[in-house]
Amino acid sequence: MPSDPSSRTSSADLELPPGPSYPTPFHYFRELRKDPLAYYRSLVEEYGAIACVKMWPRRQIVTSLPHQHRHVLIDQIDRYPKGITFARRKDIGGEGLFFSEGELWKRQRRSMMPSFRKSALVELVPHMTDGAVAFLGRMEKRVGEPAFNIAPEMAKLAMDIACRAFFGCDILDRAQSLHEALWASSQYxxxxxxxxxxxxxxxxxxxxxxxxxxxxxxYGAIDELIAENRERAGEDNVLARLNAFVEDGQMSERQLRYEMWTLLNAGHETTATTLAFAFSLLSENPTARERVEEEADALHGRPPSYADLESLAHTNRVVRETLRLFPPAWGTGRECIEDDVIDGYRIPAGSIMTLLLFVTQKDPEFWEDPERFDPDRFLPERSADRHEEAWCPFGLGGRRCIGEDFAMMEATIALAAVAQRLELRLAPGAKVEGQVYGIGPMRPAAGLPMTVHRRGERAGDAP
Ligand code: HEM
Structure with a gap:
């Protein structure tokens, strides 16, 4: 921190956080793109918890402590809109909830929130169960096959559940082309x-x-799904609920398309990645896996339902711990639109803020033995003294993920459903590692090769 910032008269007298300088943004992005996670980790190691990357014509302020994230995302939210950091992504997602701001965002969040409250999710959980059971059926057919990359299978599972819950239909026939289109758009x-x-x-x-x-x-697929949904009047799913706003003139048709794209995009890959990592971590940690199996066995063969979620407490902690170690949304961005001060440093208007959630979630200040997979660190007695915002895979504040409860329930149900009958084993020598391509979400580096086994089958048994 700079020397005695309180003695200065205005924020203009304060120093910028320490950090490297680049002659142009191109030099910086060239460096960053090689390996964003490694780049940011090294920045924190060299300059500390808050750093400033200087480049013409803007600067980027990088934060990694929970109180700094809280300052930007909660306490000073009006000073830090998404702004320029997400502007080009609107080419794809338009003014959907993820990208919109101001009054439009507030109105849309108000319209959509009731569908994602815990109390409303009780109606959506059967879609998760149906999707998980269908996935289990697909995996049972693969028992005995050589190792295959589990990540695309998880994408199909999450896409299937998203379509059942959000659009009210099973779209496995279209899942592959939709997934490829979403992938191409994320490349862009x-x-x-x-x-x-x-x-x-x-x-x-x-x-x-x-x-x-x-x-x-x-958008062609989304239009089809919207039209099909309208034909099947009287159903309860997220689209049907939002369509009611279109019918009474509170939401435009165009806005509805953007929102459905947003839900599909934000709501499938993140959960798919989480599940792929969770199964891999369970494969590496037999004690945690056996406890997931015990909880699954207590369902006596019945597919997991909303009422079972409370008893799947360890399974839920496995999801939380997976999200701590491998957060798909490993960071987020904001634009500072009014001069500010964080930890005694000057944050000038126009700065790009980059909040490194993945660094926070492994900070030894908040997490004992942070690299270790230890779901029990989320037991209430071991969490009581932890900084409330040290676990932040769904972001923080008013723009926190609207699908958080949905995703937690979905992942818990999918893990439990599979554990009732099958075990997914990581192929020998495969590494569980997160990687970021471009500056997209964290994904498993080089896929996750796994084999499928019936429960109780020993390693080396014939299938
Ligand atoms: C493990 C799964 C998920 C993770 C890790 C995740 C992560 C996040 C994060 C970090 C944010 C905040 C971004 C920011 O502040 O810049 C966010 C926002 C959002 N997420 Fe998720 N998400 C997940 C699942 C879902 C699901 C299932 C849905 C669909 C229901 C969803 C829909 C959204 C939307 C619409 C926003 C924007 C909310 C707003 O600005 O009001 N997400 N998500």
């Missing part, structure tokens, strides 16, 4: 977020053409 957003001179989406580059094709596929 990853590229434009780290290339300040990336041409606008209408400019005919190869990547832009690919992104436009992905947009057609995604």
């Amino acid at each position: 957003t990853g590229h434009v977020s780290t290339n300040p001179l990336a041409p606008p989406i209408w400019f005919p580059t190869k990547l832009n053409r690919q992104a436009r094709r992905a947009l057609q596929t995604m």
Whole structure:
């Protein structure tokens, strides 16, 4: 921290946080893109919990402590909109809940929140159970197969559940093309977020053409799903609930499409990645896996339901611990629009804020033996003294993930459903490692090769 900041008369007298300088943003992004997680980790190691990356014409302030995240995302939320940090991503997701701001965001959040409250989720859990049971059926057919990458299977599972719960239909026939389109669009957003001179989406580059094709596929499918949903009147799912706002003139048709894209996009890959990591971690930690199996066995063969969630407490802690070690949303960004001070450092208006949630979640100040997989660290007696915001995989404050409870329930139910009958084993030598491509979400590096076994089958047994 700078010397005695309280003696200064105005924030203009304060120093910027320490950090490196780059002649242009290109030099910085070239460095960052190689391995964003390693880059940011080294920044924190070298400069401390708050750093400033200086480059013309802006600077980037990087924070890694829970009270700093709290300052930006909760206490001073009006000073820190998403702003320029998410601007180019609107090419794909429009003004959906993830990207919108101000009055539009407030109105949309108010309209959507009732569908995602715990009390409303009771109606959506059967979709999770159905999706998990269908997944179990697919996996049972793969018992005895050589190791295969589990990540795409998890994507299919999460996409299936998202479509059942959000659109009210089973779309496994379209899941692959939708997933590929979402992937292509994330390649685009990853590229434009780290290339300040990336041409606008209408400019005919190869990547832009690919992104436009992905947009057609995604929104084409969403239009179909909306039309099909309207034909099946009287159902209860998120789309039907939002459609009621369109019918009474409170939401435009265009806005509905953006929101459905947002839910599909924000709500499937994150959970899929979490599940892929969770199964891998359980494979490496037999004691934790056996406890998940004990909880699953207590259901006596019945698929997990809403009423069972309370008894799946250890399974839920496995999900929490997975999200601590491998947060798909490993960081987030904001734009500072009014001069501010954090920890005695000057934060000038126009700064880009980067909040390193993944660093916070492994900070030894808050987490004992932070690299260790230890779901019991979330037992109430071991969490009481921990900083409330040290676990932040769903963000914080007013813009905290609207799907948090949905995702936690979905992942818990999927883990329990599989554990009732099967065991997923990581292939020998496979490493559980997170990697970030572009500056997209954290994904398993090089996939996660696993084999499927019936419960109780010993290693080396014939299938
Ligand atoms: C493990 C799964 C998930 C993780 C780790 C995750 C993470 C996050 C994070 C960190 C944010 C805040 C971003 C920021 O402040 O900049 C967020 C926002 C959001 N998430 Fe999730 N999410 C997950 C699942 C879901 C699901 C299942 C849905 C769909 C229901 C969803 C929909 C959204 C939406 C719409 C927002 C924007 C909320 C707003 O700004 O009001 N997410 N998510």
